[in-house]
Amino acid sequence: xxxxxxxxxxxxxxxxxxxxxxxxxxxxxxxxxxxxxxxxxxxxxxxxxxxxxxxxxxxxxxxxxxxxxxxxxxxxxxxxxxxxxxxxxxxxxxxxxxxxxxxxxxxxxxxxxxxxxxxxxxxxxxxxxxxxxxxxxxxxxxxxxxxxxxxxxxxxxxxxxxxxxxxxxxxxxxxxxxxxxxxxxxxxxxxxxxxxxxxxxxxxxxxxxxxxxxxxxxxxxxxxxxxxxxxxxxxxxxxxxxxxxxxxxxxxxxxxxxxxxxxxxxxxxxxxxxxxxxxxxxxxxxxxxxxxxxxxxxxxxxxxxxxxxxxxxxxxxxxxxxxxxxxxxx
Amino acid sequence: xxxxxxxxxxxxxxxxxxxxxxxxxxxxxxxxxxxxxxxxxxxxxxxxxxxxxxxxxxxxxxxxxxxxxxxxxxxxxxxxxxxxxxxxxxxxxxxxxxxxxxxxxxxxxxxxxxxxxxxxxxxxxxxxxxxxxxxxxxxxxxxxxxxxxxxxxxxxxxxxxxxxxxxxxxxxxxxxxxxxxxxxxxxxxxxxxxxxxxxxxxxxxxxxxxxxxxxxxxxxxxxxxxxxxxxxxxxxxxxxxxxxxxxxxxxxxxxxxxxxxxxxxxxxxxxxxxxxxxxxxxxxxxxxxxxxxxxxxxxxxxxxxxxxxxxxxxxxxxxxxxxxxxxxxxxxxxxxxxxxxxxxxxxxxxxxxxxxxxxxxxxxxxxxxxxxxxxxxxxxxxxxxxxxxxxxxxxxxxxxxxxxxxxxxxxxxxxxxxxxxxxxxxxxxxxxxxxxxxxxxxxxxxxxxxx
Numbered sequence: 001x002x003x004x005x006x007x008x009x010x011x012x013x014x015x016x017x018x019x020x021x022x023x024x025x026x027x028x029x030x031x032x033x034x035x036x037x038x039x040x041x042x043x044x045x046x047x048x049x050x051x052x053x054x055x056x057x058x059x060x061x062x063x064x065x066x067x068x069x070x071x072x073x074x075x076x077x078x079x080x081x082x083x084x085x086x087x088x089x090x091x092x093x094x095x096x097x098x099x100x101x102x103x104x105x106x107x108x109x110x111x112x113x114x115x116x117x118x119x120x121x122x123x124x125x126x127x128x129x130x131x132x133x134x135x136x137x138x139x140x141x142x143x144x145x146x147x148x149x150x151x152x153x154x155x156x157x158x159x160x161x162x163x164x165x166x167x168x169x170x171x172x173x174x175x176x177x178x179x180x181x182x183x184x185x186x187x188x189x190x191x192x193x194x195x196x197x198x199x200x201x202x203x204x205x206x207x208x209x210x211x212x213x214x215x216x217x218x219x220x221x222x223x224x225x226x227x228x229x230x231x232x233x234x235x236x237x238x239x240x241x242x243x244x245x246x247x248x249x250x251x252x253x254x255x256x257x258x259x260x261x262x263x264x265x266x267x268x269x270x271x272x273x274x275x276x277x278x279x280x281x282x283x284x285x286x287x288x289x290x291x292x293x294x295x296x297x298x299x300x301x302x303x304x305x306x307x308x309x310x311x312x313x314x315x316x317x318x319x320x321x322x323x324x325x326x327x328x329x330x
Numbered sequence: 331x332x333x334x335x336x337x338x339x340x341x342x343x344x345x346x347x348x349x350x351x352x353x354x355x356x357x358x359x360x361x362x363x364x365x366x367x368x369x370x371x372x373x374x375x376x377x378x379x380x381x382x383x384x385x386x387x388x389x390x391x392x393x394x395x396x397x398x399x400x401x402x403x404x405x406x407x408x409x410x411x412x413x414x415x416x417x418x419x420x421x422x423x424x425x426x427x428x429x430x431x432x433x434x435x436x437x438x439x440x441x442x443x444x445x446x447x448x449x450x451x452x453x454x455x456x457x458x459x460x461x462x463x464x465x466x467x468x469x470x471x472x473x474x475x476x477x478x479x480x481x482x483x484x485x486x487x488x489x490x491x492x493x494x495x496x497x498x499x500x501x502x503x504x505x506x507x508x509x510x511x512x513x514x515x516x517x518x519x520x521x522x523x524x525x526x527x528x529x530x531x532x533x534x535x536x537x538x539x540x541x542x543x544x545x546x547x548x549x550x551x552x553x554x555x556x557x558x559x560x561x562x563x564x565x566x567x568x569x570x571x572x573x574x575x576x577x578x579x580x581x582x583x584x585x586x587x588x589x590x591x592x593x594x595x596x597x598x599x600x601x602x603x604x605x606x607x608x609x610x611x612x613x614x615x616x617x618x619x620x621x622x623x624x625x626x627x628x629x630x631x632x633x634x635x636x637x638x639x640x641x642x643x644x645x646x647x648x649x650x651x652x653x654x655x656x657x658x659x660x661x662x663x664x665x666x667x668x669x670x671x672x673x674x675x676x677x678x679x680x681x682x683x684x685x686x687x688x689x690x691x692x693x694x695x696x697x698x699x700x701x702x703x704x705x706x707x708x709x710x711x712x713x714x715x716x717x718x719x720x721x722x723x724x725x726x727x728x729x730x731x732x733x734x735x736x737x738x739x740x741x742x743x744x745x746x747x748x749x750x751x752x753x754x755x756x757x758x759x760x761x762x763x764x765x766x767x768x769x770x771x772x773x774x775x776x777x778x779x780x781x
Contacts, residue, residue, distance in 0.1 A: 074375040076556040079366060139579060140552065140605075142439025145471075169607065171480030172473040179472030223582040226607070256440060260372030262584035263544025276539075283439065285525065292556065 031086040037327045044090030055101040059095035067284030068108075078261050084109055108198045115294055116321040121303035123250060123278060123318070124158065130207040132215045132240055133300055134200075134249035135280075136233055136241075136270055137254035140236050141222030142282035144173060146254050146308065147216045148180035148279075149316035153306075155184065159213040165190035166236065169220035177218055187212075196220065196232070199241035204243040217248070224269030237274045251277050251306060255292070257284045263292045278305035282317070285310045290324070352389045352404060360404055361386060371585035372623050374560035377594035385411050406762030409621055415590065416617030418575075421599040424573070425452075427545045428519040430463070430509040434542055436535055436570060437550035438562060440576035444474065445552050446604055447520045449612035450480030450576075455486055455601075456610075460515040465490040465505035467498035469523035469540060478520050484609045488514070497524055498522075499532060499541050506542065519544070526565030536569050546573045549596065553580045553603075557586035563592040572596055577615065578604035586625050659755045661719040665711045706739060708749050713737040722748060 040169045044136035054067045065086055072082040089104070125131040133150075144167065149162045163181055165188055167173035171187045174190045182189035187210075189203035207215045219236060222229035240248045241278045253276045256262050270276050279302050284290050293304065304319040361382055368378045389407040424692050425431040433450070435443045446466055454460040464482045468474035475492055482489035490508055492501040502519055511519040519542060525529035539547060549572045551559065566572065575596065577589055580603045593600060600615040711719065713736030725733075725748065734741045 070375065072555045073369045076372075076558070079370055138582065139444055139445075140556070142440055161666075169559060170477070171448075171484070175473035176471065177478045183472075220574035222607075225581055225583050229607075256552075256554075258438065258552070258556060258558055258562075259554045260559075260584070260587065261370055262554045262582065263370070265583055283525075284525075 002098075008097060017277065024208070043202070044274075055104045055249070058101055058104075060089060060098055060104060061211075064104075072291065072294075076260050076295070077291035078264070078299075080297035081115070081291075083296040084298055088114075088194045110250070113321055113325045115297045116324060117291070118301060119297055119304045120319055120321040121278075121305075121324070123303075123305045123307065125154065126204070128244075128246055128249050130162070130204065130212050130215045130244075131243060131249050132204060132207075132217065133250045133252060134217045134219065134237060134240060134274070135252050135254060136219050136249040136257075136274060137221060138223050138266055138278075140169075141204045141221065141254040141259075142308070143221060143254045144176050144180070144218055145169070146280050146282055146316060147218050148184070149308065149313050150306070151180070151186050151216055152184055152313045153316060154214050155186070160211075161186050161214045161216060162203060162207045162210070162212045163188045164200045164215060164217040166196040167198045167220040168194060168196050168199060173220065181320065197236045198241070198305075200236060201239050201243045204240065208244075224266055229281075230269065230273045233270075234273045250305075251275060252280050253302070254280045254282060257281050257290055257292065257307075259292065261292075261295065264295055265300055267296060267302060270300070271300065274293040277303055277304045280304075280306045280308070282316075284308060285315070293324070343499035352407075354386070354390050354391045355725070357386070357389055357404060364404075364408055368587060368624070371587035372554075372556050372559070372591075372625065373587035374594070374725050376556050376560060377591045380594065381411065381590070383413065384415075395563060405625070407424050409625060412590070412621035412624065413618045415427045415437070415613050416593055416620055417599045418617060420622060421574070421601060422614070423601060425458075425545065425547055430506070430514045431546070432506065432517045432519065432544035433452075433546040433548060434521070434535075434539060434544040435548050435550055435569075435576075436521055436566060436572075437523060438525065438552070439471075441523060441550045443523065443550045444468070444477050444481060444520050445600075446576055446578060446612070447478060447518045448485045448487075449604060449608055451482065451487035451516075451518055452485035452609050453612050454516055461513065462487040462516045462518060463490055463505065463509045463512075463514040464488070464520065465501060465520045466492055466520045468520060469494040469496065469498060470522045471502075472522075474522065481609070487518075498538055502538055502542050527563045527568075531567045532565070538663045539570055548576050548601070549592070549598070550576045550578060551592050553577045553586040553588055554582055554584040555591075556589075559588040559591040560595050566593045567596045567598075572598050574598050574601040576600070576602045576604065576612075577731050579616055581605040581611075586620060587624055591626060599609045661711055661714065661722050661751060664710060664751050664754060665719070667713060668708055707747055707750075708738070708741070709737040710734075710739060710744055715763055722751065 039190070050071050051068075052242045056073065057064050069082055069086060072085060073079070074278065076087070082280050089108055092098065092107040092111070093104070098107055125133075126223050135143050137146055147163060151163060154161050163186055164178055165174040165177045166176075168191070169245055178188050180186070180191060187206075189199060189206055191199050191202070196219055201213075201215065205213055206212075217236075217240070219233055220229070222233065226231060235247060237251065237265070253267060253270045255266065259266070267276065267279070279296070281304055283289070283295065286309055290307075296302065296304075306316050354579040364380055364385065365382055365635045368381065369375065375379075385404075385408055388411060389404055392403060392407060423433070435447055437443050444466070451462045451464055454462050462485075463484075464478060464487050466475040467480075471600075475494070479489045479491070491506040492505075498521070505517060507520070508514075519538070521535055522531070522537065524535065526532065547567050547570050549563065550571075552565065555562070575592055575598055577586070577592075577600055578584060589600060599622075600617070603613050603615045604614055605611045710733060714725075717734075718729065725744075730741050730744045733743050737744075
């Protein structure tokens with residue numbers, strides 16, 4: 001959509017304030033694809049390295065399948081998706097005689113790509129103005145940080161952005177967003193205290209008055225088991241609808257890629273409460289595995305709008321299934 | 331969702347009925363199920379492998395007791411071993427040093443370090459009457475220092491100010507100095523979240539550790555972590571001499587297998603568990619209960635404890651006397667009971683702690699809606715006159731209409747409440763006749779792992 005994959009980061013450079021975590025490390029990586037690979041380096045080292053030794057067996061037998069099962073499970077792929085991938089591999093092996101390690105690897109990578117491809121749907125923010133994006137997630141998933149990066153991303157694509165400090169619960173969440181706003185010259189609507197829904201309502205009104213393109217609405221982190229908080233976030237969504245009957249135009253769930261099988265539960269619970277339309281997968285640079293993506297694709301498919309593979313502002317980018325799978329296997 | 335281990339084993343064990351001993355052959359399939367269950371609970375593979383080996387060694391040759399099925403016997407072994415690995419009993423903080431006792435917190439981004447510092451400060455202040463100073467060395471995340479300041483205020487701890495332009499080591503040294511001169515008992519040092527593979531950041535915290543020489547270095551870890559928990563914990567344990575672990579976000583619905591992984595690689599005790607968003611939400615970690623949770627057997631002990639906390643003992647005694655004296659159970663008592671239930675955290679929180687098979691059965695009635703219904707019942711009873719509450723038989727059509735209007739509900743709901751009340755009344759009569767013992771006997775058979 002934006003053709004970002006071809007762009008070098010130089011076209012929309014990150015600010016270089018000394019305290020900025022984004023620039024705490026130099027960003028020499030020439031292209032996003034390289035950066036994705038670098039971000040997933042650990043994933044690949046773990047996953048790809050072991051795959052090679054498994055595939056070197058050269059034929060799809062029980063032993064290979066069992067080792068592969070273990071590997072997939074330890075990558076947070078989960079039982080269901082693992083069985084699916086193994087089944088796919090077996091069927092392919094029967095159909096077209098997989099006898100070289102390369103052929104087996106290709107079959108698995110194709111199966112994985114087929115599984116993940118439906119999740120690759122870029123976010124089109126040009127359909128409404130202001131385009132209201134609501135952001136939700138459990139505590140510590142990286143919501144506020146992602147909002148900062150998203151704001152930067154949209155700005156770089158020539159959109160005006162407004163942030164709504166809807167996390168009125170956690171200490172200094174508002175300040176965290178305000179600092180982000182100041183650094184990147186983005187207006188932040190916040191209130192001294194009070195109701196998240198009210199803050200976001202105000203922000204939408206302000207965005208309309210100022211002719212802003214995109215509103216990013218932060219919310220407090222909550223666990224799906226905290227039913228009163230899940231009800232509160234459902235209310236936030238209803239209030240957004242009141243402020244703009246067509247909104248929210250996107251409800252993003254921020255998922256920490258380090259989280260295990262509970263991620264599925266998070267998607268399901270938040271979907272029930274606020275009808276999730278897209279996912280942001282963060283912290284993929286730290287985790288050795290992004291396998292949870294496959295589990296999500298099998299059990300509660302939602303478009304993955306963005307993935308974060310580093311601390312830099314430019315390290316949050318749209319999800320591309322082919323790149324993701326290639327980065328795992330190369 | 332996830333089948334709990336008991337159910338899974340039930341299926342495999344059908345073939346084993348009637349065997350008197352567990353042998354290597356007859357538990358092979360079952361152990362595979364245990365392995366899968368643990369993996370699904372996010373326990374890391376190396377930890378799973380070692381654990382399975384230990385269970386196998388323990389289980390083979392174990393005699394199956396008369397009343398148990400082989401599956402139950404195996405679960406008994408699994409539970410016992412799991413508890414053993416998690417550390418047998420709760421171990422607290424070591425503060426036995428010349429004050430100030432310095433506690434350094436470390437962990438990934440978003441693990442909950444700052445929140446935990448606040449909770450820990452509150453706990454030390456409230457339960458051990460310590461004078462606590464907190465300081466933030468997180469100069470990276472925007473407003474992290476501000477966050478700690480707010481949290482410290484909530485916890486009633488003193489906050490040592492720092493700014494993002496200072497170096498973490500300098501901040502920490504100054505804080506120690508201040509703590510010494512002002513006679514603080516404990517100094518809690520919050521740090522920035524960092525990835526274990528981020529070498530400069532890991533070096534920074536190692537330097538911080540060297541400068542502070544803390545008596546406790548706590549690794550804060552999210553209970554929801556997946557398979558990677560084991561790598562993260564290993565890296566932190568190498569970089570820092572950890573002394574303990576704090577598990578956060580344990581009130582979520584994850585199985586918490588990360589607890590086992592982290593414990594497995596570091597060998598350090600899990601000292602506390604963070605639950606809920608309140609500043610008081612830090613609890614001593616109980617290995618046995620965590621074992622039950624990972625296995626999907628529920629946390630019955632915590633439920634009982636909640637019940638003890640929530641129920642006003644005097645009222646309970648009074649209530650018992652009333653029952654015994656043969657006085658009838660009226661709507662006032664009914665309301666009282668509902669209030670007690672609320673104090674225990676509402677139905678939804680109770681259901682979280684039930685073993686999976688009960689929670690599943692109970693899950694059909696939608697916990698959130700149920701809590702709402704309870705509020706409504708209270709509303710209806712509040713709309714009655716004292717006389718009506720004491721003698722529900724007074725309630726006829728006209729009174730019911732008035733009550734319904736008062737509570738803002740339909741008359742049918744008033745009727746439904748009265749029916750519920752009648753059933754409860756009947757149950758209470760049985761209790762009074764000594765049915766309690768019978769009831770408990772019935773329940774015991776239903777709870778696995780309680781023998």
